[in-house]
Amino acid sequence: MTAVRSLLFNIAFFSWTTVACIGLLWMLLLPRRQMVRVVTWYMGTIHFLERTILGLDYEVRGRENLPKSGCFILAAKHQSAWETMKLHLLIEDPAVILKRELLFVPIWGWYAAKARMISVDRSARGRAIASMVEGAERVKSEGRPIVIFPQGTRTAVGRYLPYRVGVAVLYRDLDVPIVPMALNSGVYWARRSFKKHAGKIVVEFLPPIEPGLGRDAVLAELENKLEAATDRLVMEAGGPPTERPVKVPREDAAATVP
Incomplete structure (x- = not known):
């Protein structure tokens, strides 16, 4: 039954997305904010397909931890494509940090550019972070939230990837708070998997990390809080916890060097 539901959903999803992307091209002529409202409506229709065909819904916890106004950084776990299609439903007018190559995807890239996402040219190396900060400063001046996936890519449930310095x-x-966003989407909608499972995905906004910490301290606090909350949600859904590497104390590590 799961395979049949997944097949029907994929047919409906790709058919509707093709029709919407082409049929809504006129949106590119609208002011940016109005176009974003239509994109948010489209994301709602995808949720409708998930709920009616897959039997897949979602629950949001911790909305009280989101700042009421102004810019903040939403540091989100990234387990599947599911959360990329919910960001506009979860927070208002987000600016997502994404690979510059995505802007060259026909039609989709036009929408992303019009929505003023933050593109990063990873091939530029030294310039990549500088260009990301420049784009983020523009977004901060607009009072919009910034979404970043701190591990840099989709990470399968149970797998560990280090958090990047960006x-x-x-x-x-930017001197703004970070709100960690934990989830368990990968249990139901696995990375690079055809099958999507019925159930209820949980998204949880954790208490913000206020400005003032050093680089290493904020990375450690973000990783510890976000990984612990994600493991809790994943295990609630019957998935495996993340196997994080054991950190060797400096003196022990030095002793192993011949």
């Missing part, structure tokens, strides 16, 4: 640089340079 989120700490934004935190330092």
Whole structure:
């Protein structure tokens, strides 16, 4: 039954997305904020397909931890494509940090550019973080939230990837709070998997990390809080906890060097 539901959903999703992307091209002529409202409506229709075809719904916890106004950094776990299609439903007018190459995807990239997302050219190396900060400063001046996936890519449930320094640089340079966003979407909608399972995905906003910490301190606090909350949600859904590497104390590590 899961395979049949997944097949029907994929047919409906890709068919409707193709129709919407082409049929809504006129949105590119609208002011940016009005276009974003239509994009948010489209995301709601995808949720409708998930709920009616897959039997997949979601629950949001911790909304009280979101700042009421102004810019903040939403540091989100990234387990599947599911959460990328819910960001506009979860927070208002987010600016997502994404790979610059995505802006060159036909039609989709036009919408992303019009929505003024923050693109990063990873091939530029030294310039990548600088361009990310420049884009983030523009977004801060607009009072919009910034979404970053601190591990840099989708990470399968139970797998560990280190947190990258970019989120700490934004935190330092923008002087705004970080709100960690935990979830368990990968249990139901696995990375690179055809099958999508019925159930209820949980998204949880954790208490903000206020400005003022150093780079290493904020990275450690973000990782510890976000991984612990994600493991709790994943295990609630019957998934495995993350196997994090054991950190060797400096003196022990030095002793192992011949």
